[in-house]
Amino acid sequence: MTSTYAVLPYDATAWPPELRRIARPEVLERWGAVDRSPHAPRLVAVAEGDGDGWSAAALVTARPGTAYGKIVDAVGDVPAAVDAVLSYADEQRLAQVKWEGWTVSAEDAAAAGFAPLRLPLTHGREEAADEPAGPGSGYVRWAAGEGIAEPPPYYRQSTHFTCGAVTALLARAQAGAVPRQALDREAELTLWRDATNFPACEPVGLGVAVRRRWPTASVEVFLDTDEPVLLDHLSGDEREWRAVLQRASRSDARRSGVPVDGRQLSLTGLREAIGRRRQHVLLLVSLATMQGFDVPHWVLCHGVVPGAVVVEDPWCNAAAGETWVDAHLLPVPDASLDAMSLLGAERVRGAVLIGPG
Structure with missing residues (x-):
């Protein structure tokens, strides 16, 4: 060189x-x-x-x-x-x-x-x-x-709030459970409708929706709090009725056999899930570091390389010169991903692990 x-x-x-x-x-x-x-x-x-x-x-x-x-x-x-x-x-x-x-x-x-x-x-x-x-x-x-032998397809979310549904669909497409040509706006919005806490998808509700959609897949949720999440910007009745729905998601998880682990998923555990256990990890992150605004957002973690985790981000910021090339096969250093996936004042981490099936 x-x-x-x-x-x-x-x-x-x-x-x-x-x-x-x-x-x-x-x-x-x-x-x-x-x-x-x-x-x-x-x-x-x-x-x-x-x-x-x-x-x-x-x-x-x-x-x-x-x-x-x-x-x-x-x-x-x-x-x-x-x-x-x-x-x-x-x-x-x-x-x-x-x-x-x-x-x-x-x-x-x-x-x-x-x-x-x-x-x-x-x-x-x-x-x-x-x-x-x-x-x-x-x-x-x-x-x-280094590299990813069989990367997932890239699909850009068509709304500002369907990132959770899109990451789940991409995970299942890479696993062969969804034909790539079936990833369209109807599939995106249909899964979002089943998972949403209006308008965001919180971890437990998203995990339950994945289990409903693909009953044979192994699904596990990591969320290190018993309190409602993604509601810091709301108050009063607007916060309360969404909290009711999150409690209902917990009940749905128990009925459908989706385990909710109250421990914080470590970066070591995340890398092991992807690398050794061949799982996909839907991870909640804040966009403060990558985009400059502190908004919770789902990304798909699907590969590991030395020092970094490879993610699919279903959103890109065209106003800053980004294109799909930035958001597809995006390597994020371990330390950066660790920091950006601790959300809110309580520094909570939410993740949905999806295994083969």
């Missing part, structure tokens, strides 16, 4: 003249069309052999609290730019580098050691038409030969 590169600040209001000489205007226009500042944008540049100008450059971004870097585009001498990004990623000990397919061909990506990502199931569908579709392709290169 090359070592003659520089990592420079990104400023869409003042492109360096060296960049303007090698990047097409439409590429720079797309780079500056959104506020990428929440995702630490930086330019990785390779100098000309004589030191006069740049031979190559790449725009690299990533969600905070994660273990990847994303090439939005590489310009100029593309192989040299990508080589520089890979060197940078290696120095930063990142688990992977992704590459959005705005301008790169599948052949060039493969030549650089990147594997293609499967297109999202919602790509181009009518229900997702209110959000940018993102690039028509994406690629990933894992560090040290």
Whole structure:
């Protein structure tokens, strides 16, 4: 890998003249069309052999609290730019580098050691038409030969509140219990309707809904509190009737044989469940670190690599330049995932483990 590169600040209001000489205007226009500042944008540049100008450059971004870097585009001498990004990623000990397919061909990506990502199931569908579709392709290169042999499909939730249902459907699709083509808005909303605490899905209710939908699957809930959860923003009657429903979910769990473990699931236990026991873990996290707002959100934990857990996030923030490439096969360092999955003042962790069946 090359070592003659520089990592420079990104400023869409003042492109360096060296960049303007090698990047097409439409590429720079797309780079500056959104506020990428929440995702630490930086330019990785390779100098000309004589030191006069740049031979190559790449725009690299990533969600905070994660273990990847994303090439939005590489310009100029593309192989040299990508080589520089890979060197940078290696120095930063990142688990992977992704590459959005705005301008790169599948052949060039493969030549650089990147594997293609499967297109999202919602790509181009009518229900997702209110959000940018993102690039028509994406690629990933894992560090040290790591990776996920049979990744789940990517499906973007079609509402602001159906993340729990989507993560459960993705887990069952990866397990072969749901055909990938059956993951659509009807399936998403139907499962959400069975699991919701209006509008969120709390852990026990979600676990019970999974058991109802797939009776032969093993389901276990971890929730280290007996109190209602996800209700901190509510008070009075609005809080009370949802608390009644959560107590009803506990009764449903006892009747249907879904165990609710009152211990806090550790990160060691989570990694073991995924790696050795081949379980899927639906995990509640706060989006404060990754997106800047403290909202509870379900993600699917389905793979482990050294130092990080690989998740599917069914939501991405297009306003910050995110696309499905960011949210699919997303590596989150153990320490980050540990912190972001402790919710509320009581630092409670909620998870639903789904085993084979």
